[in-house]
Amino acid sequence: MPEIQLPASLADVEPVRSVRTPAQLDYTFTAGDATTRFLKGITQKKIIGQQANPDSRVYVPARGADPELGAATPIEVEVAQVGTVTSFCVVNLQFYGSGMEIPYTSALIMLDGADLSIMHLIQEIPADQVRIGMRVEAVWRDDADIEPTLESIKWFRPTGEPDDVNVRIPGEIRGTGLGSWVGGVAPTELTVRNPRTGEGGTAEFGGEG
Amino acid sequence: MCDAVTDQTEVGEILSAPLIIEYPFKRTTGPIIGAFLTGLREQVLVGSKAEDGRVIVPPAEFDPVSGNDLTELVEVGPEGVITTWAWVTEPHAKHALDDPFAWILVKLDGADTPMLGALKAPTMDVVATGARVKPVWADEREGHIDDIAHWVLVEGDAA
Numbered sequence: 001m002p003e004i005q006l007p008a009s010l011a012d013v014e015p016v017r018s019v020r021t022p023a024q025l026d027y028t029f030t031a032g033d034a035t036t037r038f039l040k041g042i043t044q045k046k047i048i049g050q051q052a053n054p055d056s057r058v059y060v061p062a063r064g065a066d067p068e069l070g071a072a073t074p075i076e077v078e079v080a081q082v083g084t085v086t087s088f089c090v091v092n093l094q095f096y097g098s099g100m101e102i103p104y105t106s107a108l109i110m111l112d113g114a115d116l117s118i119m120h121l122i123q124e125i126p127a128d129q130v131r132i133g134m135r136v137e138a139v140w141r142d143d144a145d146i147e148p149t150l151e152s153i154k155w156f157r158p159t160g161e162p163d164d165v166n167v168r169i170p171g172e173i174r175g176t177g178l179g180s181w182v183g184g185v186a187p188t189e190l191t192v193r194n195p196r197t198g199e200g201g202t203a204e205f206g207g208e209g
Numbered sequence: 210m211c212d213a214v215t216d217q218t219e220v221g222e223i224l225s226a227p228l229i230i231e232y233p234f235k236r237t238t239g240p241i242i243g244a245f246l247t248g249l250r251e252q253v254l255v256g257s258k259a260e261d262g263r264v265i266v267p268p269a270e271f272d273p274v275s276g277n278d279l280t281e282l283v284e285v286g287p288e289g290v291i292t293t294w295a296w297v298t299e300p301h302a303k304h305a306l307d308d309p310f311a312w313i314l315v316k317l318d319g320a321d322t323p324m325l326g327a328l329k330a331p332t333m334d335v336v337a338t339g340a341r342v343k344p345v346w347a348d349e350r351e352g353h354i355d356d357i358a359h360w361v362l363v364e365g366d367a368a
Contacts, residue, residue, distance in 0.1 A: 004240045007284040009253045016246040016352030021234045029228035036224045096233045148224055 034064035037076065039148035045140055049077045049114050057115035061150075080112035081138040083156075084164040087117070090127045103127040109136060109156055110167075120150070124157035133163035241270045244282050249356035252346050254286040256320050263321040286317035288343045288363060293323075296333040306359055311336045313360060326360045335362060 031039060034050060038061040041048035050062030050073035057066060058077050066073050088107035091100070105127045108117035122130050123139070136156035146152045238246060241257060245267050248255045257268030258281040265273070266286075272279055294313040300306055305327050313336075314323035329345070330336050341363040350356040 003280060004244060005281045006244060007253070007255060007282060009284060010244060010247055010251060010255065010282075013247060013251055015240075016238060016243045016250065018235050018237050019242075019246055019353055021236055023232040023234060025230040027228040027230070028225055030223060030225040032223065033220055036222075037220050039224055040220070097231070 032064065034062040034073070038062060039150075041078070042150065042152050043146055043148050045146065045152075047079050047081060047111060047138070049079050049116075051075045051077055058113060059116050060111060060114040060118060077113065079114045082159055083109045083111035083114070083136060084167050085122070085130065085132055085134045085136060086110050086167055087132060088122065088130050090130070105130045107136075107156070118150075120153060121155035122157070123155040131163070133165060133167040135159045135161040135164060239270065241268050241279070241282070243352075244268065246352040246354075246356075248284075249354065250350045250352040252287075252350075253284055254317055254344070255282045256285045256317070256322075257281065258283055264319055265322050266317055266320040266324050283319070285319040286344070288341055289315040289317035289320070289323075291328070291336070291338055291340050291342060292316050293338060294328065294336055296336065305355065309333075310359070313342065315342055315360060326357065329359045329361055 037050075038048055047060060048062075049058040049060035050064070051058045052066040052069050052071040052073045052075070054075065056069060056071075058079060059066065059073060060079055062073055064073060065071065086108045088105050090103050090105050092103045094100075094102055100121075105122040106119060107122045107130065108119055110117045122134075122136060135158065137159045138153045139155055139157050140146065141152050141154055245255055254266065255268060256264040256266035257270075257279040258264055259269070259279060260272045260275055260277065264283055264285060265279075268282055269279055271277065292314045294311045296309065296311050297304065298309050300308065300310060304310070306329055308329075311328040311330055311333065313326050313328045315326050316323040326342075326344070328336060328342060342360045343363050344357045345359050345361055347356050347358040
């Protein structure tokens with residue numbers, strides 16, 4: 001680094017080495033029809049999904065369309081407030097804006113009756129004991145504090161039920177979760193369907209589909 | 210479990226809410242920009258001396274012609290001359306001044322390039338190219354461009 005010649009007035013003061021350059025974007029978020037329906041359900045402590053027809057996937061939270069079928073999802077379905085952890089992440093770093101005490105666990109939870117996982121916190125269990133397949137239930141805020149936000153569910157906690165050994169990930173007949181490893185053998189490209197090519201996941205390759 | 214399969218009813222009012230996305234960036238300054246910001250904190254304005262002798266404000270890290278490192282910082286101002294300006298009739302919430310004001314380019318005494326500032330003035334009629342201005346320093350300074358609260362016309366020089 002080149003030697004800098006400072007004017008005398010700055011020669012003996014503590015130099016500035018960093019500067020705040022925050023960026024703030026102010027939006028008004030309009031929820032739209034599907035999310036409004038979901039959030040109004042939340043105010044009644046109901047978790048509402050949508051589906052295109054009685055046999056198609058139930059999306060929670062819904063966005064108004066089934067991306068597989070390319071169809072609108074006019075049917076509203078209330079799903080359960082208990083579900084299965086399909087994936088999780090233990091957060092060990094404090095970051096700006098987070099009031100959470102670390103470590104904590106953020107998980108994908110497949111609610112019973114839904115075909116899409118929601119992301120939420122897992123609490124009331126040490127972070128290192130959270131696992132794929134664990135059964136969890138919603139813990140709501142006090143009734144007076146219920147608002148049209150998913151934060152009205154404070155977190156999910158273990159139900160104490162046995163783990164779901166058939167845990168699956170959305171879009172797969174047979175998942176990649178530890179509980180679904182047949183004979184403890186990890187899934188391979190042949191046993192899990194590739195959603196782009198449609199290959200794998202068939203009996204021919206040792207899968208179940 | 211699939212309870213209460215229903216066809217949709219009227220949803221009523223569509224919900225909306227404020228959504229504020231904030232990135233709390235902090236960046237390191239390096240020795241040149243750092244010296245400029247140090248100067249603001251100390252109520253001193255500095256520029257860098259280019260190889261052709263011109264003084265660039267705010268200071269540049271590299272010579273604009275040769276690209277070589279610039280290492281000599283010199284004090285300029287604190288007064289200067291407006292080289293051009295634009296009147297803001299409706300200040301934005303994020304502008305430093307709440308009342309209508311002028312963006313000005315001000316060439317500080319001893320400098321050869323102008324820098325941007327916000328001029329506090331009662332009306333646009335008193336703002337003119339060539340008018341002399343001086344900085345008004347913020348009471349609390351930390352080494353940030355906001356350490357210059359705004360600029361004002363030098364007394365007796367209003368056009």
